[in-house]
Amino acid sequence: MENIENLNNEQLMTEEFVINIGPQHPATHGVLRVEVTLDGETVKDILPHLGYIHRGIEKMSEHMGYKQSIYLTSRMDYLSAHINNHACSLLIEKACGIEVPERAKAIRLIMDELQRLTSHQLWWGSCAMDIGAVTPFFVGFRDRERILDLFEANTGNRLTMNYIVPGGVMRDVLPNFVSDVRDVIDEVKSNFKDYTKLITGNFIFRHRTQGVGYLTKESAISLGCTGPVARASGVQCDIRKLYPYDGYDKLDFKEITDPGCDSWARYFVRMEEMKQSIHIIEQLLENFPEGESRTKLKGVLRVPAGEYYQRVETARGELGVFMVSDGSTKPYRLKYRTPCFSNLGAVTAIGKGLKIADLMATMATIDLIVPDIDR
């Protein structure tokens, strides 16, 4: 038998191999397929394949009235349904010059920020689960559940709310809305210590995220990353600050950025954003306006011919809606610029050279929602 040291690589047959992570895999949280070339444990190449959950929302919208197509957007980023609806409503209001009552604006912002909280809570749980801890998932869900109950009571739905409509909100909130939200917010605030105890202060978690998944500021900008992913690379891109809508400019809140660029920075930015969301909600609750919650609109809207664009900050980044109208009752063309589609590019940029376990951790901190990528 030959001495093993005399064998070269060809005889030993060491070669890279390709594994398909997804479309059915616990780490992808949906039907995303990532083709990963591995050299042992090290990732050599990443190729994401899209389209497994493409439903043609943009094309379907061309055959629907302006008010109807909003309901499809709840199914894009299902964890930011309120904010997606908000984007479309803002666009139509801008195009038709509709004034929205102050009360409706306040309700919308509260709902948006609550939605951001639920989204980040779920992300927190699933991120920890991707890194191997199962318990945080339940802690995250416990707090999320309280907010979802609030949504259910006020909007009738828990996941796809379809509550924010052009001209305001679908129906007024319950009379005890303000005190309910206060209770929930207090509970969420007091539960933050669990988050710190379980994950933020955890030695293993810090070692798994710090210095891992480095996304430079330049590549974050060139890939078009937005939201917490870009802000964790030091890019100031909060639409709520840059292009305020519905009165974000009157509120006092900080745009969280972190120059860390790694998975830990992305984690940190989201955790701080949750605190900022609570701060925003508290301000809105202090002087919650009375009055109408919806401007009466015609049954079928006609948007003047032209091109319109509106952007909002969802829990994952910038959602842009581009609409071409020919003056009829249906949009001529509707295009969504979704945050997860652009953020997916970061996976490819970050992932090369990482260990496979770190790829999962990085994908978890980028927080991809697959239906938002495919639409």
Place this chain on the structure above:
Amino acid sequence: MISMIQYSDITSLIHQTLSASLSPVATQITEIILSALLAFIVMIVCVIIMVYMERKVAGFMQMRLGPNRVGPFGTFQVFADVLKLLLKESFTPNSADKFMFNLAPCIVLMVTLMALAPISWGPGLVMWDSNIGILFITAITSLSVIGILMAGWSSNNKYSLLGAMRSGAQIVSYELSAGLAIVTAVILSGTISSVGMVESQADGWWILKGHIPAMIAFLTYVISSTAECNRAPFDLAEAESELTAGYHTEYSGMKFGIFYLNEYINMGVVSIVASTLFLGGWMPLHLPFNNEYIQLFNHLMDFIPSWIWLFGKMFMIIFFMMWFRWTLPRLRIDQLLKLEWKYLLPINICNLILATAISIFGWHL
């Protein structure tokens, strides 16, 4: 120890009855089969308790109820699950190496069960009173990596292969610090027979008598045996979020069930070994001081049966392992190996020197 039941009376009675009617060889074989069956049944009962306990502990830590539908407080849930596994198809993939694929779970289970042989279950109750009992356990538990590698390789699945390779690196590395921790206890007690090990703790457990080195060795043993059992935070071999199910991705039905069973039996074995080495096995809590009241306390402790002591210690260590699993995130493979080679192993070697010094100069209690 004086007031405890001596199981040797019962065993010698059985031996006399058997040898009265059978030839010596037949007696030997019958005794081996009987004792093996008994140990297996005891372990199966422990596994049933452990699985139920794991679910309840997990439920408690995750603000859930855990199983509460099948039977009183969900106690029959385990039986329902086993029944489900038995009824499921034991699928063998077409491209798998069928012989190895089916052999792997058997090897894994067999190896773990073999480690039960030299364990001292109670006063005078031991299957194989070998003078190299502890050595046998260390030798045999490191064999389980062969079964896992076989499972990963023969499945012909890339996830399985990755999981098996990780497991190989992990078990081989952590075997070292587990071994060194055992050697620390061996140096302190001066015996490698498991019966002798337990009896050397009649005047106090090693974790009390051997103070600093024994405590360090106990901690490193618990950490490295958690890694050897492939339990979180060292569950890289099955790393659910990375490798779907690691080395047993392709296994279904009862073949998967055997891997599952093995994980729990393995937990039981390492906790029994840990309690034998450091917590006195079945030995009651005796404090190593010559004081009137402490003597009385030591005497009172003898009234608690030995099996309560052994299984109490075992389930306490198992509870700690469950606690780890449901709180900690998973390590990465290089961090796992770094922890072993850069921290645990040097600490263990220093600890071994310390233990040797303490043992030579008689500084232990």
